Amino acid sequence: xxxxxxxxxxxxxxxxxxxxxxxxxxxxxxxxxxxxxxxxxxxxxxxxxxxxxxxxxxxxxxxxxxxxxxxxxxxxxxxxxxxxxxxxxxxxxxxxxxxxxxxxxxxxxxxxxxxxxxxxxxxxxxxxxxxxxxxxxxxxxxxxxxxxxxxxxxxxxxxxxxxxxxxxxxxxxxxxxxxxxxxxxxxxxxxxxxxxxxxxxxxxxxxxxxxxxxxxxxxxxxxxxxxxxxxxxxxxxxxxxxxxxxxxxxxxxxxxxxxxxxxxxxxxxxxxxxxxxxxxxxxxxxxxxxxxxxxxxxxxxxxxxxxxxxxxxxxxxxxxxxxxxxxxxxxxxxxxxxxxxxxxxxxxxxxxxxxxxxxxxxxxxxxxxxxxxxxxxxxxxx
Amino acid sequence: xxxxxxxxxxxxxxxxxxxxxxxxxxxxxxxxxxxxxxxxxxxxxxxxxxxxxxxxxxxxxxxxxxxxxxxxxxxxxxxxxxxxxxxxxxxxxxxxxxxxxxxxxxxxxxxxxxxxxxxxxxxxxxxxxxxxxxxxxxxxxxxxxxxxxxxxxxxxxxxxxxxxxxxxxxxxxxxxxxxxxxxxxxxxxxxxxxxxxxxxxxxxxxxxxxxxxxxxxxxxxxxxxxxxxxxxxxxxxxxxxxxxxxxxxxxxxxxxxxxxxx
Numbered sequence: 040x041x042x043x044x045x046x047x048x049x050x051x052x053x054x055x056x057x058x059x060x061x062x063x064x065x066x067x068x069x070x071x072x073x074x075x076x077x078x079x080x081x082x083x084x085x086x087x088x089x090x091x092x093x094x095x096x097x098x099x100x101x102x103x104x105x106x107x108x109x110x111x112x113x114x115x116x117x118x119x120x121x122x123x124x125x126x127x128x129x130x131x132x133x134x135x136x137x138x139x140x141x142x143x144x145x146x147x148x149x150x151x152x153x154x155x156x157x158x159x160x161x162x163x164x165x166x167x168x169x170x171x172x173x174x175x176x177x178x179x180x181x182x183x184x185x186x187x188x189x190x191x192x193x194x195x196x197x198x199x200x201x202x203x204x205x206x207x208x209x210x211x212x213x214x215x216x217x218x219x220x221x222x223x224x225x226x227x228x229x230x231x232x233x234x235x236x237x238x239x240x241x242x243x244x245x246x247x248x249x250x251x252x253x254x255x256x257x258x259x260x261x262x263x264x265x266x267x268x269x270x271x272x273x274x275x276x277x278x279x280x281x282x283x284x285x286x287x288x289x290x291x292x293x294x295x296x297x298x299x300x301x302x303x304x305x306x307x308x309x310x311x312x313x314x315x316x317x318x319x320x321x322x323x324x325x326x327x328x329x330x331x332x333x334x335x336x337x338x339x340x341x342x343x344x345x346x347x348x349x350x351x352x353x354x355x356x357x358x359x360x361x362x363x364x365x366x367x368x369x370x371x372x373x374x375x376x377x378x379x380x381x382x383x384x385x386x387x388x389x390x391x392x393x394x395x396x397x398x399x400x401x402x403x404x405x406x407x408x409x410x411x412x413x414x415x416x417x418x419x420x421x
Numbered sequence: 422x423x424x425x426x427x428x429x430x431x432x433x434x435x436x437x438x439x440x441x442x443x444x445x446x447x448x449x450x451x452x453x454x455x456x457x458x459x460x461x462x463x464x465x466x467x468x469x470x471x472x473x474x475x476x477x478x479x480x481x482x483x484x485x486x487x488x489x490x491x492x493x494x495x496x497x498x499x500x501x502x503x504x505x506x507x508x509x510x511x512x513x514x515x516x517x518x519x520x521x522x523x524x525x526x527x528x529x530x531x532x533x534x535x536x537x538x539x540x541x542x543x544x545x546x547x548x549x550x551x552x553x554x555x556x557x558x559x560x561x562x563x564x565x566x567x568x569x570x571x572x573x574x575x576x577x578x579x580x581x582x583x584x585x586x587x588x589x590x591x592x593x594x595x596x597x598x599x600x601x602x603x604x605x606x607x608x609x610x611x612x613x614x615x616x617x618x619x620x621x622x623x624x625x626x627x628x629x630x631x632x633x634x635x636x637x638x639x640x641x642x643x644x645x646x647x648x649x650x651x652x653x654x655x656x657x658x659x660x661x662x663x664x665x666x667x668x669x670x671x672x673x674x675x676x677x678x679x680x681x682x683x
Contacts, residue, residue, distance in 0.1 A: 051497070
């Protein structure tokens, strides 16, 4: 069905991003997958076409766009190209909003020009070896010492953590009686700070062109002027952007599943078995018709959520429903599209195998499907 | 007035990845076809922008002759960084050949005012590659074609043309017409800001009467070439499959030799 979110400028920007992906990303995917990450220079190139600065205010060299539609286009085109650039996605859709919302004027002047021109890419470190969605249980500490904090702890599963120039670290700066949610703060750790060690680039099942790091903080001295937002108030900050973060995962899930359908359509039209094209078997037609129908439904949901985000009406429960539905749809669609590839679909030289491996985590990161259901059931007063 | 007025000729062509068909009059059926700025023209736009950036006081005008949709080619060139655009659009232009199109372009360029006219080496659809030369003749100015490198300084364009056997260093005084190849340097992507800025840039729309051209001088009827017949390319057939029974190499060599390929 025709989508009605976009106007001519969106279409023109999409054409630019599509051309960029085809020339600058797709040919390099095998090499970046082998290396475990896309090169840092790529994010300078994406900045040149204006991707990095979309939402950065104009006074700092960005475009000052409030709407999420242009971000949507960027991540759809990455997905349609069957690529993944996790560090960029997390920087733009998850991390940048914290800076935009909570940076003070001095911090804006210090960091925003770098965000706009691609000199700075940021990541966020929440998860610890012992804590995932239970944010309030984290054990990384930051203890005030004069004008600084002394940061100690370990973080893991940090998307973009190897390439990032800045990392927002969630750490406990105090305790306030029984309320575990109080006393968490956001500290911006910079590359090169003494005691900040990047551990392994973790070997994942999929998303191999995105770096995912373990980060260690051993008595890192972080100046107090690097605290983002109010000290002790991080829990509220961290939950304030979850809707956009989850919607962006849904957008990518939808786009990569669409890419899987297109790959399957191309494949079954060419591949012959028993003297006929795979496309000529009724099973193939029915499977792909089902996939197309499910994707149409998921797209309608995603598009409505994007409109809702722009209008400020998208609730956390809404976003949870969209993420749950889109990622579960992605899993079914990609699996069936791989099946139609037969044995070749299991070979990593076929992009469908990459999409299959990449898809598995979307039901886990940004909150698991089970967490999404908990969020939704709360909205049902259960 | 800017001291260096650069005019870039661009063409809106059918997307080569789409299924293309012929209309009843044997011209390309453009209904339901996506179009885009001819990729080879992007190199010309890029060189124009580089020259502009180098000389400071220059202005880049992009010109196209084509139907309403051809505005898409102008928009892209403007979003890459062109300053203004001229769109010649007239129903009577339908079916014009290179002679017709070049005469319209020449008038449009004279109307705009120019010091340097930049073209791509050929269109990606028609692929004639002669338009820059014809245009130079019509304008009565020097032509430097198929360039891989050019610079403009003090009213002189200096350039290099790389042939199979030699590289030529060429020079012409302005005004002049030049064409550049795909080796002249990768074209930039339109940036987000470029796209938003392009909306506000002026596009002048002209028809044949604005340029003092009679309808019977252009169009399909006035074309010097006539297409008598056109057929859809037949679907690709399965090639010859050689089974390797130990003599695969010999069979392959025989196959190639039989077609005088080795």
